[in-house]
Amino acid sequence: MKWKLVFVVLVLGALAWPRPAAAEKVKTNQSTKLYSRAGEQSPVILKLKPGQAMTVLAKDGRWIKVRVSGRTGWIPRSKVDMPNDDEELARNTRRRPFVDGRSTRRGPGEGGPDDRVGADATGEADEPAGKPTRTAKSDDDDRPAGRGRKASSDDAPAGRKSTKDADGDDGDDDARGGKAKDGDGGDDAKEPAxxxxxxxxxxxxxxxxxxxxxxxxxxxxxxxxxxxxxxxxxxxxxxxxxxxxxxxxxxxxxxHPAGGPRSRAIDARARLGVAIIRQSVSTPGGMLTPPDNYTASSSSFTIALGASALVPYATRYWLGGEFAYDFDKAFPGISYMNKSTGFSYHNLNLRALAGYDLQRSNGMIAFARLGFHYDSFQVSDVANFAGNPAKIPNQIIAAPTLGVALAIPRLTKDIGLKASLDTVLFGASVSQTKNLEDGTGPSAKALYLGSSVTYRWKPKMDLQGTLDVAYTSLRFSGAAPATSMRGHTGGGVSSGTDVSVTGSFGLAYAF
Missing domain, CATH: 2.30.30.40 (SH3 Domains)
Structure with a gap:
């Protein structure tokens, strides 16, 4: 018996337990306007058609605050179909002549309704005895016409008609007496979508x-x-x-709207790919074989990592930085004299970015880039000439870079593009394995081209494919030193070029 009683109590308690109220929804019953504030003289945000659904946020007299089509504003209660408990209030707060206190007569010789006249129609209490009776005013006419307020159409004297919009709304005269245009004036009206x-x-x-x-x-x-x-x-x-x-x-x-999002953008990238790396050396007057003149190349497996961070500055500018690191491992390596010489290649770039938002619908941004480039070509067991019969030296290049880039994050709804160009024009530092130098006084200039395509796979994750081309030109001011075991035979000064083409595919994640 007790468990039955407990069960009944639990059921009744569950039925009586208060449930969270759902957001109140209403629909317009005629064409109307969404105002930035409660009052028909405030700026217009949107024009609404009959049957437009909206969410009620607040109620204030004959006005309700609503959210519709992503915008928030005010609308007269009389323009929407209210729930039953609000119908009476909406009906009684409409702006009627006898309610607003301008007249209690409907025509010559006709008195106003006995039950709803003057202040009684708006729920105002009677004035105490001995005090002059105050006529009732509409909710947005709390101040008398005259000094300090522009007379509205409701204050117009007899014989002067108030203007009406085509949809029946009162005219949108602003405080200066001019016609308010949709979206003009007021902070709310200027708010971007x-x-x-x-x-x-x-x-x-x-x-x-x-x-x-x-x-x-x-x-x-x-x-x-x-x-x-x-x-x-x-x-x-x-x-x-x-x-x-x-x-x-x-x-x-x-x-995001035209111009792209104006908030910080941070992303990280990881890709896998393949590369073709080629090295050439030219020595005037030397043999046509290594080490004087040759071109050697090998394919390699690539791991690419990167990250970038951008923050908006002022209205149309972006400031940030970028990090990119590629690691290449040769397979099978450089072939010479029936031997395969393995090597690895490290490529590091650090860049400062300054962007200019072109305010296009595709979010196009142009960037200037100032960076530091470091690459290291490392031969496996470089001093073992049995495994390295061409006597190829290790080589390290470090240099400042100058470049530009163009990003189009929304070429289509799901596809974005980016292209970049970076250069090494001065200040390069070049070093080779001691006693395997190709010459003295080395210098370098370089050109790096980059391109990428992204596909919006998930809200914060893109699929990314890249194609990068690097070209480096090496020059020496003098012939190889006498201590070099490189074996150059010509009397001329050597020069060289390094070229790499890398394709990769992976993921980019936005934080």
């Missing part, structure tokens, strides 16, 4: 930033979502039907 987003698949949107809260609605892949505030790993969104709630930010694919 919020970013839009989509989801890759049907995704639940919750009333609160918690997956245990009630589901507000289910977002579909093709439906536009208007992005609002972020709360931790959750983002507030709203659809065109006025439904709103929180969704995991990682589920959103955000489409």
């Amino acid at each position: 919020r970013p839009m987003a989509h989801v890759a698949k049907a995704t639940d949107v919750y009333n609160d930033p918690n997956s245990k809260s009630d589901i507000s609605f289910t977002a579909q892949p093709r439906a536009a979502l208007y992005v609002g505030e972020e709360r931790g790993k959750w983002t507030f969104v709203e659809n065109d039907e006025g439904e709103a709630g929180f969704v995991l930010t990682s589920k959103l694919d955000i489409e």
